[in-house]
Amino acid sequence: MSHKQHQQLIDALQDCIVACNHCYDACLKEEHVQMMTECIRLDRECAEICSYLAQALCRDTPFAAELASVCAAICEACGNECKKHEHEHCQKCADACFKCAEACKKIA
Template identity: 50%
Template sequence: MNQKYEECLKACNECLEACNKCYDACLRENHVKMMVECIRLDRACADACAFAIQAMTSNSPFMKKICQLCAEICERCADECAKHDHEHCQRCAESCRKCAKACREMSMYVS
């Protein structure tokens, strides 16, 4: 459990950072209107990761559900970011997929 916990915390932190960087970079793109859904999902994903981190570090009784929700949001964000060729979007999609996997695994170990 401790290894899964540490892996999930690390993945959530990395994903939160990648989403914030992607969000900021998307706002500076020439065609911001094309990036609206990416920007929205970056924000939602960063917030979900922060919520999952809080749930794990406080041993919340809702940790399992929160990690499952975080995984779902990360997958949606990854799918959207993957549609864009920008390097920041591709890095974000990769971090989101890694986080989704870690959160799903974490939720299997929590009762």
């Protein structure tokens, strides 16, 4: 399957990477950074798996479904954690994560 057939997912992955990286950076600058540690950790996990999946899809990986399943789980975990925090960057990150998880589930 050509990576062009996965373009919507690749776009969602890219949006999620950007949102997670922004959230990660913003969380580190929060006054009570100790309360943000799980959010920060999951932002990194999520950005990394999304980046890997996007690259793998561009290589036409034979493991697209398996990787997408793992990515969806991590995106949901990150989205659920970010949703707990009222910061705008966390809320935007949660939205991007949930959209990405849904896009991943379509090929998982």
